[in-house]
Amino acid sequence: MDAPIIKTALPGPNAKALIERDRRVVSPSYTRDYPFVMARGAGAVVEDVDGNLFLDCAAGIAVNSTGHSHPDVVAAIIDQSQKFLHMSGTDFYYEPQVRLAEEFNAVAPLSGDTRSFFSNSGAEAIEAAIKLARYATGRYGMVGFLGSFHGRTMGALSLTSSKAFQRRGFGPMQAGAFHAPYGNCYRCPVGLKPESCQAECLDFLEHQLLVHLISPDEVAGVVVEPIQGEGGYVVPKPQFHQRLRDITRNHGILLIADEVQSGMGRTGRMFAIEHFDVEPDMVAVAKGVASGLPLGVTTARAAVMSWPPGSHASTFGGNPVSCAAALKTIELLKASLMQNAADVGAYLLGRLKELQLKHPIVGDVRGKGLMIGIELVRDRVTKERAVTERDAVVDACFQRGLLVLGAGKNAIRISPPLVLTKAQASTAVEIIDAALGSLPVAGAVR
Numbered sequence: 001m002d003a004p005i006i007k008t009a010l011p012g013p014n015a016k017a018l019i020e021r022d023r024r025v026v027s028p029s030y031t032r033d034y035p036f037v038m039a040r041g042a043g044a045v046v047e048d049v050d051g052n053l054f055l056d057c058a059a060g061i062a063v064n065s066t067g068h069s070h071p072d073v074v075a076a077i078i079d080q081s082q083k084f085l086h087m088s089g090t091d092f093y094y095e096p097q098v099r100l101a102e103e104f105n106a107v108a109p110l111s112g113d114t115r116s117f118f119s120n121s122g123a124e125a126i127e128a129a130i131k132l133a134r135y136a137t138g139r140y141g142m143v144g145f146l147g148s149f150h151g152r153t154m155g156a157l158s159l160t161s162s163k164a165f166q167r168r169g170f171g172p173m174q175a176g177a178f179h180a181p182y183g184n185c186y187r188c189p190v191g192l193k194p195e196s197c198q199a200e201c202l203d204f205l206e207h208q209l210l211v212h213l214i215s216p217d218e219v220a221g222v223v224v225e226p227i228q229g230e231g232g233y234v235v236p237k238p239q240f241h242q243r244l245r246d247i248t249r250n251h252g253i254l255l256i257a258d259e260v261q262s263g264m265g266r267t268g269r270m271f272a273i274e275h276f277d278v279e280p281d282m283v284a285v286a287k288g289v290a291s292g293l294p295l296g297v298t299t300a301r302a303a304v305m306s307w308p309p310g311s312h313a314s315t316f317g318g319n320p321v322s323c324a325a326a327l328k329t330i331e332l333l334k335a336s337l338m339q340n341a342a343d344v345g346a347y348l349l350g351r352l353k354e355l356q357l358k359h360p361i362v363g364d365v366r367g368k369g370l371m372i373g374i375e376l377v378r379d380r381v382t383k384e385r386a387v388t389e390r391d392a393v394v395d396a397c398f399q400r401g402l403l404v405l406g407a408g409k410n411a412i413r414i415s416p417p418l419v420l421t422k423a424q425a426s427t428a429v430e431i432i433d434a435a436l437g438s439l440p441v442a443g444a445v446r
């Protein structure tokens with residue numbers, strides 16, 4: 001399908017009618033940035049209920065890794081569905097779950113043998129990681145990073161610190177959850193220049209948090225997004241992850257990579273942490289792992305994942321149909337899509353950096369593979385966040401037939417299916433260019 005092709009005013013009449021029905025009966029807690037109502041999709045193109053075609057650079061929040069309804073994934077789903085839909089890997093055995101654990105043993109960025117725990121979502125993959133870290137170490141403390149997103153269940157939410165309203169009204173959080181500044185070089189938390197970075201942002205963790213707030217021998221784990229997703233697609237310097245690995249290793253603290261958004265080929269490597277030459281102790285994935293079916297996976301070194309029967313489980317986790325979709329997804333990623341993410345991602349990043357030269361409001365363009373963030377600022381010196389302008393650009397993209405999402409307060413996230421072609425990437429850049437050009441105020445002045 002060629003996209004975009006917009007035939008109606010947006011939202012069209014059918015979209016409007018469905019949104020009205022939704023408004024009456026669906027939880028209002030969901031964040032809907034703009035009124036897109038899905039009818040069907042193929043590859044990186046989606047069609048709404050009024051027959052409008054959009055280029056999809058959101059992928060259902062970085063989920064449709066192999067594109068919408070990839071025929072091989074659909075065939076794997078149908079094949080498994082005809083055999084059985086559910087048998088609960090908690091109580092019984094089935095091959096797709098074992099095979100997927102074997103696959104993770106092969107691809108996980110952990111040396112030696114691994115074991116995997118299966119759940120249904122990113123939040124659950126993080127809950128499992130938190131519980132396992134506590135169980136394996138006999139310690140209670142957990143550390144996350146400011147700006148991070150790890151999910152909405154109470155354990156994951158306690159480590160989440162992306163936006164205060166995600167926590168507002170739900171306190172108190174889980175005891176023993178602490179936060180430290182993240183390695184955001186565009187907004188260095190300690191006011192230094194990226195050129196001379198020695199990951200000084202981790203001084204707070206090492207010399208304040210672990211000295212004044214909790215003794216390191218009571219910290220079970222540190223959960224870190226290799227590239228911060230929801231917080232604004234922030235890419236730290238390798239020094240950040242390397243120093244974090246040193247600190248955690250020195251204190252016997254487990255390092256947990258939250259690869260829910262950054263993992264499964266999105267950055268051009270199977271796991272984003274691989275870009276930083278760091279080996280974590282545990283890795284959590286969800287989102288793109290099964291191309292759109294619900295699945296969470298928490299993988300740890302075998303010696304770490306040695307909890308006894310009954311200590312943790314999930315009725316639906318590791319559903320056989322989701323496992324079949326994940327096995328096919330990994331096969332496709334390895335065959336070509338991870339490489340495509342690297343190639344088309346590099347091209348897209350380069351083209352978006354050209355927009356930075358043209359539009360003063362573009363303060364920073366960063367990313368790896370097809371995980372790219374564009375941060376908008378009102379002034380390149382003060383870096384005042386262009387919050388309303390970002391929302392306006394996201395909406396202007398939608399009106400022009402491109403789906404993108406916001407990330408953080410003032411960044412645009414580009415997270416397309418990994419099947420995106422160079423031609424589609426080029427179309428996306430042209431639309432973003434036009435959307436930026438449509439801002440009523442010229443934007444940043446310096």
Ligand SMILES: Cc1ncc(COP(=O)(O)O)c(C=O)c1O
Pocket residue numbers: 061121122123124126149150151152225229230258259260261262286287
């Ligand atoms: C890095 C990260 N971790 C965890 C989660 C939670 O995943 P889920 O929404 O599937 O619970 C998300 C979701 O956006 C995420 O981006």
